[in-house]
Amino acid sequence: MNSVLEGFQKLFDKAKSAPAKDRACFSLSDPSAPTFTKNQHYLQILVNEMYLAKARQWWVEYDPVVLVVPSYIYGTQTSAVPMVVGPMLFKQYSSDIGDGSIIRNAPVTGLHPYRGGSLTLTVIFNKVQRVNNSDRMLQALESITSVASPIAPTIPFATYLKMAGSVMGGLEILFDLPETKPVIAYRETTNPQIDQTLKPSYLVLIDAPGITKEEQSKFKVVDSQLHYQDESKGLIPYRQNDFIVLQIAQGSHRTDESVLPFYPIWLETQRLGLQSRNVDALWQEAKTHFNTLKVAMYESPDLIKSDVKFYYDQYFQELKDIRQGAAADAQLKAGEFALGDDYQDMQSKAKSLDELDEL
Known part of the structure; x- marks a missing residue:
């Protein structure tokens, strides 16, 4: 276990050993949901x-x-992904309801390939008293983790992982303050290698004494809301205690490739292809960039195999279209053949812009 993982283990052990009554922690899942496949x-x-x-x-x-600290294989090694959910995230995602505040569907991690092995999920819910600048320390820590926000990351995820040690150090200081009180501490590892099943599921953490198995069966997540089957009222939103519902979600295709590290290589490949008319050296450079792009996608820790093929095929066809368009553009100037209506319209507009040079 590396030093970062050991640090988070110590934070969990400390929170778990704090004097407090047991809290309710249980999972909800659909038995028909597909298991995660490497x-x-x-x-x-x-x-x-x-x-x-x-x-x-x-x-x-x-x-x-x-x-929230998920730990799983990213790239070629097991990494811990510390994310702090605090006032900053509440301001972004929360809404007031009649008897409290609530947030829904706030992503903790980005969409990452499942590379096999185990998933460990550590959750420590604390309340931090707003005295002696402890709230400012919390704000600083939340700001650090926000740079890897799955909504609008400002740095690559791999770079953020290198900052995890600094985040852990700040959390150790915050959690050691007497103003910080643990509410719930939970940790669970699911390892398919020993026949444990890893499926999409919900983890329910309720700040209440232990709930029996029979009562747990009355809970259900509907439209991203925790509901409870009341004997007289039927299925109603649960509001009796403070609670957190974490979701282990599953996906099969990414559509946000433009934020991934390899995408600038594709933009440069496009640019070279568009400029390569009658300049063979630029076309050769475009092909070199495309080969670099291919390697970057195959080695990307952010894409599953099917998406590597999907985007390779898409970019390959787009580059062919760019090259054929550039060749057709050159041949049109030489009057060698007629083109389709769409391309002729583009050429007509380009010629109109050229005529403005004389103004």
Whole structure:
């Protein structure tokens, strides 16, 4: 176990050993859901729903802070992904309801390929008293982890992983403060290599004494909301206690390739292809860039195999179209053949722009 993982283990052990009554922690899953398959599925962790009752004096006396640390294989090694869910994320995703505040569908991680092996999910829910600048320290930590936000990351995910040690150091200081009180601590590892099943599921953490198995069966997630089967009212949104619902989500295709590290290589390949008319050296350079792009996609830790093929085929066809268009452009100037209506229209507009040079 590397030092970062050991650090988060210590944070969990400390929170778990704090004097507190047992809290309810259980999973909800669809038995018919497909299991995660290595290199064929994406994995993402979300805060599906988090509810805070006003009775706990949240935001006045205390700030909520949830440390979510998924640990799984990214690239070629097991990595811990620390994300701090605090006031900053609440401002972005929360809405007030009659008796409290709630956030829904806030992503904790990006969409990453499942590379096999185990998934460990550590969750530590604390309340941080708003005194002695502890809330400012929380704000600073949340700002650090936000640079790898799956919504609008400002740095590559691999770069953020290198910062995990710094994040852990700040969390150790924050969690050691007397103003920080643990509410719930939970940790679970699912390892398909020993016949444990890893499927899309929900992890329910409720700030209440242990709930029996019979009562757990009355809970259900509907439209991203935790519901409870009440004997008299039927299936109703659960609002009796503070709670967190985490989702282990599954995907099979990415459509956000433009934010991935290899995408600038494709943009440069396009540019060279578009400029290569009658300049063979530029076309040769475009092909070299395309080969570099191919290697980058095959080695990317962010794509499953089917998406590597999907985007390779798409970019290959686009580059062919660019080259054929450039050749047709040159031949049109030589009057060698007539083109389709779409291309002639583009040429006509380009000629009109050329005529403006005389103004």
